Amino acid sequence: MGQKKQRLLEAEQHPSPPDRAQTLSPLEPCLRPPATLSPQRSIYFSSPKSHSAQLGSEFFDQPAVHLARAFLGQVLVRRLEDGTELRGRIVETEAYVGPEDEAAHSRGGRLTPRNRGMFMKPGTLYVYIIYGMYFCMNVSSRGDGACVLLRALEPLEGLGTMRQLRSTLRRGAAGRALKDRELCSGPSKLCQALAIDKSFDQRDLATDKAVWLERSPPGSGEPAVVAAARVGIGHAGEWAQKPLRFYVQGSPWVSVVDRAAEQNART
């Protein structure tokens, strides 16, 4: 049963043979370009226009709560293997502040092979599988075991491709066409729309060639931000209530709005 979906997934990722999956990750050790010595070319210009505004490591090096807010308005870019670029403005995030956070996978200082990305340097991705069938995408922040979950995007570029990826990957088969608002309004939806899967785990958002962050274009002023309780944290006592979810007020692209929180926020 799951086979069909499985194959679709693989087809998306590697149009050609399967092999390399088991072998050592080809990405990890070579953060610096293998051929560092080409004297003329700055790496910043090697890939013409697209990387111009890529945010570097400094941006990610701030506490989870700050980073979660700073993400709002920035543009997440995904470059597919065929060169297609998908863009979406981040409109909703959640902060997971570290070992003391009962709702975090790093609670109590747990460090496992799965959540290792949370403990790696700021800007490292932590991608995990949820409910056996979906992915969630986090970005490590300053602080051990602290990170930010990306929950929703406003799709800007490549909507057609996103729709295609979403309807191919999602269960419930072909069905109706998805509305724009359904493309990226949820942590696993945005992963589907941008073809983000487990192979992105532990990659560096500051240097990766297939996924990166761009500073929001100037002129787009500070958005009004709502702080609300995080989603899907039934347990975790007091930590479930804390206002660690942030979203752009009034944005139609947000996954879950919290009217009560918006009332209280009238400051």
Add this chain to the structure above:
DNA sequence: TTTTTGATAGTCT
């Protein structure tokens, strides 16, 4: 409109 429920598999106890 809101709520309930089934799908599905890696990870941890």
Add this chain to the structure above:
DNA sequence: GACTATCAAAAAG
């Protein structure tokens, strides 16, 4: 063996 940082279809109001 229990538990998910979810999604979408079906059922209920």
